[in-house]
Amino acid sequence: MAKITFITADNEEVIVEGTQGSVMELAVQNNIKGIDGDCGGVCSCATCHVHVNESDFEKVGEPSEIEADMLELEDEVSEYSRLCCQIKVSDAIDGITLKVIEE
């Protein structure tokens, strides 16, 4: 199981728990503001952009080339940016904090 903290664009902190699927799906199930996941998780819509907390980035890892190409064009992209539909929920990411970019 993984416990994940989302910080929304208006600075609300929401802690959720999950065991499977993607972080985007977990966020949508928990109505996290700013994570829409329009394309259902195929890395097409870029409506699940987050900044991973710097100290957690190693747990999550670098984006794939295709994801990086998408991120490159996003507003407010940073070196800790990820599209969270591409992050799998697992024990490995337990305790991470994600800052949601969209309002």
Add this chain to the structure above:
Amino acid sequence: MNKSALPDPFEQARLDKGFGEMNDQNDPVKILLRLKDVRKSAKNWKAFQSGGEEVGRIVVPSEVHIRDTRQIPFEVDPPQHASYRNLVEPWFKRPLEKEYQDKLKAIVETVIEGALKEDVIEVVEEFSLVIQSRALTVLLNTPFSESKTWIDWGTHVFRSEESALDGDKANILYDYIDNEIDRAAANPTDDLYSKLLASEIDGRKLTKEEVKGVMILTFAGGRDTVINTITNTIAYFAEHPESLKRIKENPEITNTAIEELIRYFAPLTHMGRVVTKDTEVCEHAIEAQSRVSLCWASANRDAKTFENPNDVVIDRQINPHVSFGFGTHNCLGATHARTLMKIILGVLVNKVTTIDILDHEDNIEDLDQFKRKVGFHVLKVKFNA
């Protein structure tokens, strides 16, 4: 086994130069073909404008001579774009609600059950147009009976047999919308017209002209595109019954299957922009005030990003297609379209085992340098339970 295939006519030009050229009513268009260029240009709304002075110019073929009403929010750029988009966005997210989905499901079930009883169905007119029109009553929250009028218009609101652009046919739609706006102004209901008429933007009421702009966009943007998507879906499953079976047995792949079909079909081939300053794409100079188009259909087959781009891989996991556009002006109706597809697939896998194609006539778009099959003029099939 290739009637459902939509070949990629752009490959060679995409590899060689990265763009193609089309003359459209003496207002030429440079067609951008590579995924990265298309996405980058779609994001750069300042240099690649949608909201210029000449209303209708970004559409290819250009509607400058047949339309004066600005489509909203589509032909408005930031920062004004956000006010309009934020206003209409919640309405166009209603497809996520269960009540909305139940209505769509009832519509789709009725049409598919009816089709199963027939020896032959012409999919474009008797199936796709019917589902599209009835589903639009749910999106607009108008009476179901309105769909009869829209079905009677035929498959092309803007087009006739003779011409890709037909001012007289377009006027049928514009006059209809004017009448509906007047009707809603006199007797408001819970429909989209009434909702828009009662809305405020930047501290003032929307004008009738602005309401008309949203309604034209909704009617025009979601008609041929949805009809082609549904028709191509039926053709695909007719030739790939194993995919229908696989989705039935593994419903968790429904989402990747829908996104993949939408990537492959690219129901809108391309959309134009007006270049605001001298710029360069693919090392090619593009002059200020000229037109480019962003070719979603070509970008979706770019082998630099998509493995086996010309195959339909229904469990494709990473699928950064641009069938709904990209960036600021991405498709407002995408949630409706995706939801409708989810429901159609759900009903198909439960009620239909095989589909036989009996007759077909391809619908091929003429982009001068490229001829692209976008769907069918005629597709006669037999649905089998």
